[in-house]
Amino acid sequence: MKFFLFISLFFSLEAHSSTLKTNFLNFLTQKNISPNTLLNSGPICQPDQTSQTSCVETACKKLGPFDCDSLDEIQKVSKACSNNFSGDCIDFSCSKLGPFDCDDLNEVEKVAQSCSYVYGKSCISELFNRLSSKFDYDDIQEIVKFNSLCKEATIDTVSCIKFSCDKMGKFACDSYSELSSIMSACK
Numbered sequence: 001m002k003f004f005l006f007i008s009l010f011f012s013l014e015a016h017s018s019t020l021k022t023n024f025l026n027f028l029t030q031k032n033i034s035p036n037t038l039l040n041s042g043p044i045c046q047p048d049q050t051s052q053t054s055c056v057e058t059a060c061k062k063l064g065p066f067d068c069d070s071l072d073e074i075q076k077v078s079k080a081c082s083n084n085f086s087g088d089c090i091d092f093s094c095s096k097l098g099p100f101d102c103d104d105l106n107e108v109e110k111v112a113q114s115c116s117y118v119y120g121k122s123c124i125s126e127l128f129n130r131l132s133s134k135f136d137y138d139d140i141q142e143i144v145k146f147n148s149l150c151k152e153a154t155i156d157t158v159s160c161i162k163f164s165c166d167k168m169g170k171f172a173c174d175s176y177s178e179l180s181s182i183m184s185a186c187k
Helices: 003-028 033-037 055-062 071-080 088-095 107-116 123-131 140-148 155-168 177-185
Strands: none
Touching: 003 033, 055 071, 055 088, 055 107, 071 107, 088 107, 088 140, 107 140, 123 140, 123 155, 123 177, 140 177, 155 177
């Protein structure tokens, strides 16, 4: 008896999944979406690249006119830029350094690597604006440390930072250690 119930349940689920699959494929066809594009489209939720400057392009612009003009240098910059979704993080981070602190290959590589998995600049901008002293974000080591807090931060994470810091008050969110704790709670 149990075997008969199991078999009938199995076939009813199989028929239901077939209907779902057919309905899903019909939906894709109506929207002119090929199922293969869904399978080969890369990471889901990756930010739109069309309006943003690439990491490699931004990094090379930070360097002098005689950098990024050889295959070796472009490979180094490209490797440092892996898992960067745009040049926004590099641009923001380098703008907080002095004019000579983000203009050679080593410096730009460090900043680019610290920006991997940082989506845009909303998170690092929010953290920077919360600091009581802008001197806490004015050398490469500090930038690397702060940028690492924002790895994989989403819009919800940034909203959580804003809400939490506004609720707790200005002085509860104005240092690296306090912001680090908030980030841990918000992720």
